[in-house]
Amino acid sequence: NYIREERRKGKLSSEVNVACIKSGQIKEVCVNCDGGRIVRPLIIVKEGKVPVTTDHVEKLRRGEWTWNDFIEKGLVEYLDPMEEENAYIALNPEDVTPEHTHLEIMPAAILGACAGIIPYAEHNQSPRNSYEAAMAKQALGLSCANILLRKDSRGHLLHYPHKPLVQTRLLDVVGYNERPSGQNMVVALLTLTGYNIEDALVFSRGAVDRGLARSTFFRTYEAEERKYPGGEEDRIERPPPNVRGYRAGEVYKYLGEDGIVEVEAQVRGGDVLIGRTSPPRFMGEYTEFEISGRVRRETSVDMRHGEIGIVDAVLITESSEGNKLVKVRIRDLRVPELGDKFASRHGQKGVIGLLLPQEDLPFTEEGIVPDVIINPHAFPSRMTIGQLLESMAGKVAALKGVFIDGSTFYGTKEGELKRELKELGYSPTGCEVMYDGVTGEMYKVPILIGVVYYQKLHHMVADKMHARARGPVQILTRQPTEGRAREGGLRFGEMERDCLVAHGAAALLKDRLLEESDRTTVYVCENCGLIAYYNAISDKYKCPLCEEKVKIAQVTMSYAFKLLLQELMSLVIYPRLKVS
Numbered sequence: 001n002y003i004r005e006e007r008r009k010g011k012l013s014s015e016v017n018v019a020c021i022k023s024g025q026i027k028e029v030c031v032n033c034d035g036g037r038i039v040r041p042l043i044i045v046k047e048g049k050v051p052v053t054t055d056h057v058e059k060l061r062r063g064e065w066t067w068n069d070f071i072e073k074g075l076v077e078y079l080d081p082m083e084e085e086n087a088y089i090a091l092n093p094e095d096v097t098p099e100h101t102h103l104e105i106m107p108a109a110i111l112g113a114c115a116g117i118i119p120y121a122e123h124n125q126s127p128r129n130s131y132e133a134a135m136a137k138q139a140l141g142l143s144c145a146n147i148l149l150r151k152d153s154r155g156h157l158l159h160y161p162h163k164p165l166v167q168t169r170l171l172d173v174v175g176y177n178e179r180p181s182g183q184n185m186v187v188a189l190l191t192l193t194g195y196n197i198e199d200a201l202v203f204s205r206g207a208v209d210r211g212l213a214r215s216t217f218f219r220t221y222e223a224e225e226r227k228y229p230g231g232e233e234d235r236i237e238r239p240p241p242n243v244r245g246y247r248a249g250e251v252y253k254y255l256g257e258d259g260i261v262e263v264e265a266q267v268r269g270g271d272v273l274i275g276r277t278s279p280p281r282f283m284g285e286y287t288e289f290e291i292s293g294r295v296r297r298e299t300s301v302d303m304r305h306g307e308i309g310i311v312d313a314v315l316i317t318e319s320s321e322g323n324k325l326v327k328v329r330i331r332d333l334r335v336p337e338l339g340d341k342f343a344s345r346h347g348q349k350g351v352i353g354l355l356l357p358q359e360d361l362p363f364t365e366e367g368i369v370p371d372v373i374i375n376p377h378a379f380p381s382r383m384t385i386g387q388l389l390e391s392m393a394g395k396v397a398a399l400k401g402v403f404i405d406g407s408t409f410y411g412t413k414e415g416e417l418k419r420e421l422k423e424l425g426y427s428p429t430g431c432e433v434m435y436d437g438v439t440g441e442m443y444k445v446p447i448l449i450g451v452v453y454y455q456k457l458h459h460m461v462a463d464k465m466h467a468r469a470r471g472p473v474q475i476l477t478r479q480p481t482e483g484r485a486r487e488g489g490l491r492f493g494e495m496e497r498d499c500l501v502a503h504g505a506a507a508l509l510k511d512r513l514l515e516e517s518d519r520t521t522v523y524v525c526e527n528c529g530l531i532a533y534y535n536a537i538s539d540k541y542k543c544p545l546c547e548e549k550v551k552i553a554q555v556t557m558s559y560a561f562k563l564l565l566q567e568l569m570s571l572v573i574y575p576r577l578k579v580s
């Protein structure tokens with residue numbers, strides 16, 4: 001306690017924490033002053049009294065005091081998780097008793113920046129709040145106001161971000177309202193057409209055409225004119241056809257005279273954005289064979305495979321070493337399409353299953369057509385009542401033209417929302433009579449319709465869609481490459497193999513795993529079982545052990561298996577192939 005008193009007086013650093021641990025045989029005092037501990041501020045309570053008064057808060061509001069004054073005057077202190085074990089923290093000022101040592105500054109602050117944006121979080125099953133805290137980081141928005149001047153290596157921009165109609169108090173604290181990352185959407189809850197089965201969403205084509213959830217993807221490519229010892233240097237130019245590695249096709253067609261792609265050109269994967277040539281890697285390389293002497297290498301920067309876009313901006317500048325540096329930013333408009341991922345603020349994520357024309361969507365008596373239709377089966381098992389409350393609160397907010405406070409523990413209560421809805425002439429449950437958009441018939445049951453804040457997440461189909469017929473292979477194993485970025489094959493794994501084995505589809509299995517993958521022909525000595533080779537000079541097959549006098553067999557096998565044999569040999573293991 002002496003250390004704590006000294007710290008509160010300011011004689012010790014406010015970042016020193018002391019804890020007394022008593023459990024079983026252990027009785028020890030731990031003093032921590034190392035970096036990297038997580039600490040959080042709490043109001044100090046002395047003998048059941050809270051020293052922080054409204055007077056202090058007023059001073060802070062007027063700007064006479066800063067946050068540091070509270071710490072220096074011993075009103076607030078930082079506790080680390082260890083010292084927290086010795087503290088007894090009251091949630092609200094009225095709960096403080098003489099036993100309490102600290103008071104929470106704001107109970108909702110325990111949620112943090114991500115979970116703090118969830119309205120009515122106390123009505124949700126807790127894992128859903130955790131899911132949302134993870135998903136809030138994937139939402140597209142307006143991350144910074146100068147995004148058009150920046151040259152980030154990649155980034156997204158939501159075109160029409162909204163402030164959430166249902167607010168929480170933390171939104172202002174973390175600046176979410178200045179840089180929002182979502183849109184208020186009219187959401188109806190019904191199982192329409194079957195295209196919203198399993199968390200899929202039905203979007204209104206009309207709303208999408210009017211700009212709902214539109215975003216732009218940016219990627220910046222860069223190239224530098226590097227200087228090499230010996231006075232050689234890179235050149236940013238249109239590569240002449242005689243350079244080594246000159247690319248075939250029309251990949252250079254968008255380059256200007258200066259070797260840089262023209263602004264507003266529509267480019268796609270493989271197109272060269274910045275033409276560049278470099279000197280040969282080694283002095284005198286290839287001079288024996290080439291007539292022209294020393295030939296420069298092609299080192300252009302090209303567009304990533306599988307991406308398309310429009311050249312948005314070109315920046316020519318200097319790097320820190322004084323070399324010429326060219327940056328090219330590509331933009332790509334992303335209109336919501338089938339398979340794009342969205343989520344509400346309650347861990348309810350889903351992908352678009354159908355874009356339905358506005359005239360085919362259900363409508364209310366007033367002619368309101370929902371932007372999104374979600375499936376009611378998303379609720380019973382997940383118990384995200386918070387979203388239903390947000391739907392009602394959003395409806396009240398939209399009808400009255402005000403923001404509704406939906407802060408965790410302090411939000412506008414359900415009864416209040418019901419009263420407001422009734423006053424506005426709606427059913428207090430938030431449900432409305434709706435009509436089928438195709439037949440015009442009235443639905444037998446009232447449908448819940450309200451306004452919910454939805455986030456567009458950065459998992460978009462345009463970034464994931466992939467197929468391959470023929471393409472590159474790995475050098476080591478000669479099997480197809482992996483992953484979309486490398487134009488890779490689709491994995492045919494163990495479980496898929498088991499399926500074909502169970503079906504007895506041996507020919508298909510051989511076709512997938514051998515013929516269409518890494519089939520190779522290997523010569524094997526019938527005497528010793530080692531891999532033999534063909535000697536082109538003497539036109540004879542030869543075994544490294546038995547020389548030329550033995551029979552050599554031709555064996556078809558997977559190249560990966562040949563590699564295994566040779567790796568075993570490198571471990572001084574003698575693998576023998578018995579050929580009969």
Ligand SMILES: [Zn+2]
Pocket residue numbers: 525526527528529530543544545546547550
């Ligand atoms: Zn042999």
